[in-house]
Amino acid sequence: MSGLHLRRWPGNEDRPALALHCMMGNASYWGPIARDLRTSVQIEAPDLPGHGQSPDWDGGPPDYHTVVTRAVAELITRPLDLIGHSMGATVALRIAVAAPEAVRSLTLIEPVLFAAAPDAANDRLLDRIGARFAAGEAAEAARDFLAIWGGVDWESQTEAGKARLTRQIRLVQASNEALRRDSAHILRDGGLEAIDAPVLIVMGAESPPVIPAIADALAARLPDVGRARVPGAGHMLPITHPHQVAELIGLNLQRA
Structure with missing residues (x-):
């Protein structure tokens, strides 16, 4: 690309x-x-x-x-x-x-x-985000991810901002093999x-x-x-x- x-x-x-x-x-x-x-x-x-x-x-x-x-x-x-x-x-x-x-x-x-450095607490968080994404709850997955890794107040985002972040959570999921399993x-x-x-x-x-x-x-x-x-x-x-x-x-x- x-x-x-x-x-x-x-x-x-x-x-x-x-x-x-x-x-x-x-x-x-x-x-x-x-x-x-x-x-x-x-x-x-x-x-x-x-x-x-x-x-x-x-x-x-x-x-x-x-x-x-x-x-x-x-x-x-x-x-x-x-x-x-x-x-x-x-x-x-x-x-x-x-x-x-x-x-x-x-x-x-x-x-x-x-x-x-595998970490049980972080693994649980990422597994929960992945489960929400798989269940079609992309917005909720994005909100959970950003609460820890983005420093973002979800409710303060514009609707356009929420939509963008919701689209991008798939990229987080698509990076798991590289980041979590090298x-x-x-x-x-x-x-x-x-x-x-x-x-x-x-x-x-x-x-x-x-x-x-x-x-x-x-x-x-x-x-x-x-x-x-x-x-x-x-x-x-x-x-x-x-x-x-x-x-x-x-x-x-x-x-x-």
């Missing part, structure tokens, strides 16, 4: 960076972070398939995570700084494992690679160990407990990794705490 809608902000054209947004979001939220980092890098960010102004996903095959990864990989023409949030962080990590030479630095914000083999032997770029894992201090567990599991295998927590932040910290996130990304850029 090609033709992703790209957003680009002014910055240092000699040092490109690519930022990948979360599930059910869009690339616009990288704007404040891109402006804070404009003297260091120039950030470009795609709307992922089925999000923002990019084309919808046709349902595959291949699976959704693979479609996103291939579409993003087409945008990389030289080594760059790769930044990802949530599902976008898992795509960034998948690219770094497959082509470590393409990544100058890697910043993973709240990576939701659940297969790295069908993409991101965690394969030697994969994480081959990433020689500096990696930073950023978390919100108030995020679900599975996030620090994932961070621990990934960090144990990455050769050059740092971790940071943003006080008062949850899963959506690039939106709620953009300046703190930008400062942390900047520190990782300097390490490269």
Whole structure:
């Protein structure tokens, strides 16, 4: 799949960076972070398939995570700084494992690679969401998902917003094999160990407990990794705490 809608902000054209947004979001939220980092890098960010102004996903095959990864990989023409949030962080990590030479630095914000640290409470939540979706209750499934992973007050959304989020919950379900069972083999032997770029894992201090567990599991295998927590932040910290996130990304850029 090609033709992703790209957003680009002014910055240092000699040092490109690519930022990948979360599930059910869009690339616009990288704007404040891109402006804070404009003297260091120039950030470009795609709307992922089925999000923002990019084309919808046709349902595959291949699976959704693979479609996103291939579409993003087409945008990389030289080594760059790769930044990802949530599902976008898992795509960034998948690219770094497959082509470590393409990544100058890697910043993973709240990576939701659940297969790295299985968590019973999170599994129950995702199973409940899946059951609601399968029962034709897509709106209820979206509301339950966003209550934990989106920081969204469902009742405050417009009807158009609710309709969009209800459509997008199918993409969450379509990502389960990659995120919960690692069908993409991101965690394969030697994969994480081959990433020689500096990696930073950023978390919100108030995020679900599975996030620090994932961070621990990934960090144990990455050769050059740092971790940071943003006080008062949850899963959506690039939106709620953009300046703190930008400062942390900047520190990782300097390490490269």
